[in-house]
Amino acid sequence: MSRADLVVVANRLPVDRVEGPDGEPVWRRSPGGLVTALEQVMQNLDGAWVGWGGKADLDVEPFEFDGNLLVPVPLSTEHLRDYYEGFSNGTIWPLYHDVIAAPEFKRSWWDAYVTVNRRFAAAAAEVVAEGGFVWVQDYQLQLVPQMVRALRSDVTIGYFHHIPFPAYALFAQLPWRAQVLQGLLGADVVGFQRVADAGNFQRSIRRLLNHPTKGDTVQVPDGDGSRLVIAKPYPISIDAEHFLELARRPDIIARAQAIREQVGSAKLMLGVDRLDYTKGIRHRLKAYGELLADGDISGHDATLVQVASPSRPGVEAYQDLRDEIEMTVARINGDYSTVENTAIRYLHQGYPREEMVALYLAADVMLVTALRDGMNLVAKEYVAVRADNTGVLVLSEFAGAADELGSALLVNPHDIEGMKETMMRALEMPVAEQARRMKTMRRKVLDNDVEKWGRTFLADIDELRRRRADGEGA
Structure with a gap:
């Protein structure tokens, strides 16, 4: 050998x-x-x-x-x-x-x-x-x-x-x-x-x-x-240039537009995580569900797309987490979805990188609300593809990415009221403020890539x- x-x-x-x-x-x-x-x-x-x-x-x-x-x-x-x-x-x-x-x-x-x-x-x-x-x-x-x-x-x-x-x-x-x-x-x-x-x-x-x-x-x-x-x-970090190349592809841009049309709501909020108790998915769903219950948003205003890729199905704690999250999604959808709009699109599967980039391009707000995370490269991937400097990143202060992406809207995911306020601020953020924050973050990600x-x-x-x-x- x-x-x-x-x-x-x-x-x-x-x-x-x-x-x-x-x-x-x-x-x-x-x-x-x-x-x-x-x-x-x-x-x-x-x-x-x-x-x-x-x-x-x-x-x-x-x-x-x-x-x-x-x-x-x-x-x-x-x-x-x-x-x-x-x-x-x-x-x-x-x-x-x-x-x-x-x-x-x-x-x-x-x-x-x-x-x-x-x-x-x-x-x-x-x-x-x-x-x-x-x-x-x-x-x-x-x-x-x-x-x-x-x-x-x-x-x-x-x-x-x-x-x-x-x-x-x-x-x-x-x-x-x-x-x-x-x-x-x-x-x-x-x-x-x-x-x-x-x-x-x-x-x-x-x-x-x-x-x-x-x-x-x-x-x-x-x-x-x-x-x-x-x-x-x-x-x-990530191979930022590769993600940028994907984001420029006409078929992926078209797919992002199709996702927006299919969702139908004015704003699309996105969560992309492994199904893991460290990722704060339960806290995110609780905050989003309360915004719907309080009447702060409706299905016409926003839809949450939650990708939760399968993780460690042989471990009991992960089986219990999946059951809890899927019951929460079903309850929220039963209470707040309409014939025209689904409150939460929940996807328990992995997707190829091309589909993920289309989702990043389609999303107005990216929710990264980990309770604890070494880095979280999803946050950097979202920032990398937003070449028009639109979009808002809501980022847990307990993710490693928060050290570099300080221009995100930082949240404590244990603070449900604070999360609700930050999610509303993200949905309502003026385009000029989006651009100012995104430019700063994109410079960090592009200058400090995986190479x-x-x-x-x-x-x-x-x-x-x-x-x-x-x-x-x-």
Whole structure:
């Protein structure tokens, strides 16, 4: 097997295994946000990608796809239950999202997490070239950096944390807190979405491991000396130019116009989320339902289109959330829809990027009301395509995107009255104010695209390598 200078390690491969025209399985690029974010970085380098193939007990050999080597890591049904649905999404996900749901701490889940992380680390260590770079992605693989370092001391290791990192008081609840921190500190550069996340990480290191921190750096004991680790924010972004190209396509513009005509109301409000309890969909529906009940708006004035793509159907909390949201939608529609107008168009399915851009173009108001979110790229996608500088973004202050998109209408999604006032303000905002706010936000998104995110992270890796080669930073 050939070795690669850059190896991305992520929970999933960037492809899905689907049935081809002749009934044989074929690989198709995945639509996920992580894949989109890393697409450009991988295109410019001789890279490999280590990840699970998307089906239990799928054991296939490494293969080439779009010029990159893909290295599948086989996982059993039990691994997926305990490592993925269990520790990753039943323990880490709720704990790191401010305990919006209660995390469970099961030793069997932790054991599976260690086992699977070791398997990913071994695959990465085998495929990375001498002196290469291993870039580990996200909370499912927090132990991998240290495990790779133990196997391949010659390589440079990066880790990027796509979700929030919790405050010390929450993180300290994790029984395996020290092991997780040590796993992450196996990396040379540890990246976060927000300044606050990097700060939370460094506070946990000082409190639990007593390692000294200074600015964006941590001194990690290493043999007789110490090793310098960079831990700082690198806010992730989108391929803004690609979204702009889609927004200019005549067929997508026509589709956006057709959506507006089909909805029929004067204004279209849009929510696009994974069906997840962190996204604030329930709070959004409550505020919208109360606006209808209060008579502030009617079906003729506005329609809410809510896209809620399926997420983790095997986890009970997500099944309960879907039931609750669909009951709420049915009640609101039963009370306030008319023959001519539907109060809420609820769509529990995923859509291709072209359809999403058409929805962004059709929407007068974009509602991003997450209770906690690492970044939220939907907010940036909406801003990117609004080339005429119209439209209003209502954005939760608890989403990472709020740090960069301060010209949005920022809301606290727990404050239902405040949400109602902000939604009305968005619906009534003058075009001149829309343009002023949107111009500012679009400049931020277009100047700080995903290519710049990747370049910035890799530049810090290169700088660290240079300093070590010169005998600094030891």
